[in-house]
Amino acid sequence: MGDRAGRPANRWPLALRVWGNPVARGADRAEALLIIGLTLIWLLSVPVIATVASAEWTSVDARVAADQSADVAVVAVLQADAPPLTAGDAHAPSLTSPTAPAIWLGRDGQSAHGMVTVPAGARAGQRVTIWLDPAGAVVDRPMTTQVAAGLVVLAALGGWVGLGVVFAGVWWTARVVLNRHRAQLWEQGWTNLEAGLSPQ
Structure with missing residues (x-):
């Protein structure tokens, strides 16, 4: 029963396991918060990018229509x-x-x-x-309406993917910094343990 009870917890994403892990450190929780925050912002940016693309399409469609009527x-x-x-x-x-x-x-x-x-x-x-x-x-x-619409969609998708790449870079940079902090804590812990085990 103990193993079965423990298995579901391991299925949670790594970023969420730290909340129920007694040995998790502050750096682990900070990384988890960063991952969750960046992921939520990235997902919530979809309607914002869609709104911007929709507004941009209005002007693009007007320019395409003007070119088609002029030429x-x-x-x-x-x-x-x-x-x-x-x-x-x-x-x-x-x-x-x-x-x-x-x-x-x-x-x-x-x-x-x-x-x-x-x-x-x-x-x-x-x-x-x-x-x-x-x-x-x-x-x-003149550019057709279909081609113009495709370019606007590609630009919106490119912007969303680009934002994801930026967020991934932020996470990676933060992870490097946090890993250094973890290594320092680990070395400090071993130093303290060795000092405690040394004969007085």
Whole structure:
């Protein structure tokens, strides 16, 4: 019965065992309080981060909507072939997309021309979709609402994980300091014990 009665206590997390352990020291209880406190703060930060992300999404969504309404898509016709991929590019593609000369109708209805980003291997005469800003300049495709929402979610998750990493660093630093304090107490205890056992 004694063993069975003792086993459930061992199932408690280490940070909570110190409260029923008669040999636990103040440093052990301090570490337990730190672990419990940091864990609670980290968990309670979830609704705070969610609220901040929700507020940020309002402005992000407004900017995305503004970009989508300001930029227009037009069809451009390539006037030359895009640079072909080399054998080396196939294994380590460049971070820069190829470009080729093209012509298109501008926002004012007049013919315009310039260099546009095209798929690798595109041929002359091929039609590609490009985006023009209010001034008629070629710009990148506007960000979609789905991509913007995904970035906001990733930023929120990254912030929460980053906070957890900071808290883990705080705990580790405190543990190093407390371990040194425990070692000093341990050495002092042995010194006192040896002094008590030495003949008078």
